[in-house]
Amino acid sequence: MNKVEFYRHHLEQEEIDSITAALGGIFLTAGPLTRRFEAEFADYLGCRAVVGVYSCTSALFLCLKAFGIGPGDEVITTPMTFVATANAVLETGARPIFVDVEPGTGNLDAERIEAAISDRTRAILPVHLYGLMCDMRRIRAIADRHRLRVIEDAAHCVEGTRAGVRPGELGDAACFSFYATKNLTSGEGGAISVNDPELAAELKLMRSHGIDRDAADRYSGAYRHWDMVRMGYKLNMFDLQAALLLPQLAKIEGRLARRREIARRYRGALTALPGVELPREIEDSVHAHHLFTIWVDPEHRDTILSGLEAAGIGVAVNYRALHLLTHYRERFGFKPGDFPVAESIGARTISLPFYPKMSDSEVDRVIEAVGVLSRES
Structure with missing residues (x-):
């Protein structure tokens, strides 16, 4: 009898045709397909902007850095999550402060958050475990009382809502995963949804070395010198990932x-x-x-x-x-x-x-x- 695999992807001929077409184009790195995916995913989520990145781990790290979080700071999060959530905090030099979870859902227990807030706390990082959203209205209210950022780990939760709220709607940013087993997949991949255009522009700089013209801009039209305007990283989504993702959005x-x-x-x-x-x-x-x-x-x-x-x-x-x-x-x-x-x-x-x-x-x-x-x- 054949094994019932833990997971099988659902990539079909449409996805194969899409990536084949991308391979025949000019851009393999971040280019027009990445921009198209960002626009269509933002439309699906109902947010103002999406920034495509290499992974959800990259997304979490970039958001933390964009909000100035680093050594000496604390970020409240959950111990019931994949290691990437807390590791991204450590990578900035900050410390994850764990808060226990709800016994019925495994999600971050909003009742326990305020007891963990200190004068070093800079953000709350809830995880929408298994695909069920946390109580974002309560978490947002706590964050506002204490002037904290909220970064949602929505790696499990592209399609979810709770009390009429979608991922990223109340958070300062939401981070998504397109890993091999996710509901949308490009093997590896991630995205950040935001409702602040200035933050989106900052994240786009940070994902690509901190330079002010990305690959699509540098190689379209007349040559213009680019500049590195801030510290950045190499964490961008690329068009082959976007080519796999675009057909899946409609499904x-x-x-x-x-x-x-x-x-x-x-x-x-x-x-x-x-x-x-x-x-x-x-x-x-x-x-x-x-x-x-x-x-x-x-x-x-x-x-x-x-x-x-x-x-x-x-x-x-x-x-x-x-x-x-x-x-x-x-x-x-x-x-x-x-x-x-x-x-x-x-x-x-x-x-x-x-x-x-x-x-x-x-x-x-x-x-x-x-x-x-x-x-x-």
Whole structure:
């Protein structure tokens, strides 16, 4: 029996034709396709500007630097996330300050944020975990009271909304990922959405060495000398990434509908299983359905993981609590018990196969295997 892979991309002939056409053009780096993607993605998100970058990690780093965050500063974020979120803070010289998460969702617990604010705090960096948005109205209100920036890690949440708010609508910036397993993918890639044109212009400078004319400008029309006007980096999106992304934008809602259907099948079958808990859904929210995770007894989690793999089911863990990973323990002295809700979720999490190309029979195989293993545990 064939394996049910943890993830399969959904790139089709349209994407192949698009990147083939790009390969036949002049620009392989940031050029007209990057600009077109930025414009179309901004239109989809309903924001004033999008800045295409190499990855979501790049996006987070650039936003932090653009807001002047560096050594001696603190950024409040969550320990229930991929390492890139906190690593981007460390890369600026600032320190991530972890705040525990909501037990039902795994998202940053807004109730706990103000207790972690100090005179060194410069920003709040919430993560919209699995595709469910954080409570951005409350987070924005806290940030405004304390004059803090808000940078949203929306790597999981292109399509999401909560209480009528979309990613980037209340934050100073939102950062997106187009990594290989994301709902929109170019293998690697990222973007920043903003509603401040001056910030967008600054980010565009920073993503390309700090020079005032990008590749498309330098090689279009009459030659004009360029200048380096600030410190910058090499973190731009390029046209081959944009060529893969552009055709997918038109399909994003249809693919969300299929993931939503798979999620309903999973929830309907798995909710009543012994020892299996599902993250809570929030009313008045549109879940982006990037990941589908279950939470099981920590004593049996790794046994169930191994059993699923033995049954030909691809699995992952998104995520173990970040503060207990070796680098963070050794550098900052974190220990078990520091953020007990995140630790509990991290010890119980299993991510199941979840993508539009899954057939109903593959979904049924996953459900059956989880059922057998949960009853045996």
